[in-house]
Amino acid sequence: MAISGIEALVYGVDDLDQCSRFFDDFGLTPVSRTPQDAVFEVDSGSRVVLMRRGDPRLPTAFSHSVGVHETIWGVDSSASFDRLVADLKRDRDVRIDADGVAHFLADDGMPFGLRVWTKRTVLSVSDPVNTPGRIQRLNQHRQWRARCRPKTINHVVFFVENYRASWRFLRDRLGFRYSDHSRDIGVFARADGTFEHHSIFLLDCKLPVAPGKAGFMHAAFGVDDIDELMIGANYMERKKWANTSRNSSGGVSRHRISSAIYYYVDCPAGGEAEYHADTDYLDDNWVPRVWDFKFGSLMWAHRVPPMFAGDDIPWDMQFDASGASLEEKKA
Numbered sequence: 001m002a003i004s005g006i007e008a009l010v011y012g013v014d015d016l017d018q019c020s021r022f023f024d025d026f027g028l029t030p031v032s033r034t035p036q037d038a039v040f041e042v043d044s045g046s047r048v049v050l051m052r053r054g055d056p057r058l059p060t061a062f063s064h065s066v067g068v069h070e071t072i073w074g075v076d077s078s079a080s081f082d083r084l085v086a087d088l089k090r091d092r093d094v095r096i097d098a099d100g101v102a103h104f105l106a107d108d109g110m111p112f113g114l115r116v117w118t119k120r121t122v123l124s125v126s127d128p129v130n131t132p133g134r135i136q137r138l139n140q141h142r143q144w145r146a147r148c149r150p151k152t153i154n155h156v157v158f159f160v161e162n163y164r165a166s167w168r169f170l171r172d173r174l175g176f177r178y179s180d181h182s183r184d185i186g187v188f189a190r191a192d193g194t195f196e197h198h199s200i201f202l203l204d205c206k207l208p209v210a211p212g213k214a215g216f217m218h219a220a221f222g223v224d225d226i227d228e229l230m231i232g233a234n235y236m237e238r239k240k241w242a243n244t245s246r247n248s249s250g251g252v253s254r255h256r257i258s259s260a261i262y263y264y265v266d267c268p269a270g271g272e273a274e275y276h277a278d279t280d281y282l283d284d285n286w287v288p289r290v291w292d293f294k295f296g297s298l299m300w301a302h303r304v305p306p307m308f309a310g311d312d313i314p315w316d317m318q319f320d321a322s323g324a325s326l327e328e329k330k331a
């Protein structure tokens with residue numbers, strides 16, 4: 001293994017106070033605050049870094065979009081770091097800064113960083129669930145939680161011009177694994193040192209729900225279970241942070257691909273922040289699948305974007321162990 005997940009998401013923001021208040025309300029732990037930047041973290045040690053737009057430390061955002069300007073991937077050892085950097089240097093500029101972050105651009109121009117990182121172990125314990133006839137909690141109440149506190153950063157999502165080409169870079173140069181393919185929509189890919197279903201989702205920027213150009217879409221933060229997700233959703237609503245109004249499905253629901261429960265919040269730093277619970281966890285024994293996008297995307301959602309809606313969506317999933325569905329389509 002080499003890449004153990006998202007070490008940091010670096011946002012460029014216009015209103016540092018407002019964006020700091022958002023991530024505080026969202027449940028992240030504040031680490032530091034200066035007039036120029038704010039840093040938050042989750043239990044795994046993954047960070048959200050907010051910098052004022054125009055800060056010389058901030059890379060130009062992918063396709064000049066708002067939101068995440070740079071995704072920094074954590075690397076498990078200096079040997080892995082040196083190997084990845086040496087390979088990247090064969091055909092692109094790699095700048096290593098004073099903090100040890102290697103900055104570079106992917107083939108599609110997406111700003112990435114690599115950094116040696118020890119991911120903290122997170123142990124979440126969810127309560128047993130009672131169902132009619134199956135009592136798993138007798139004379140025992142559930143945990144009483146005060147706030148939603150995301151534990152991990154599970155994935156980041158970008159619109160891209162050619163998701164098949166962008167995927168090949170992740171596979172061939174950074175060792176990412178193929179999780180699933182939403183046919184003609186996008187690819188879900190997992191860093192080789194993680195178990196979350198996907199660390200990144202790359203989707204076609206020319207879709208009707210997309211902005212027509214490449215850029216950031218959302219970031220997903222892992223919480224313990226549906227209870228913690230509910231607490232977060234209700235707290236954010238009370239704090240007047242709106243449930244998504246743009247690209248994604250509103251309300252609380254599950255995706256079929258990855259099985260994850262989700263709730264999206266419009267983020268003043270750009271795009272959306274997603275609470276994410278009960279996702280599938282994968283290792284290299286997983287057999288990737290290719291899905292009809294309507295069948296795979298949403299299960300019981302309300303306020304469904306029109307392109308995902310339909311009264312009679314056929315069940316459509318095939319296994320795709322070889323990744324043949326991601327080969328470039330013949331013109």
Ligand SMILES: [Fe+2]
Nearest residue numbers: 157218220274
């Ligand atoms: Fe997501």
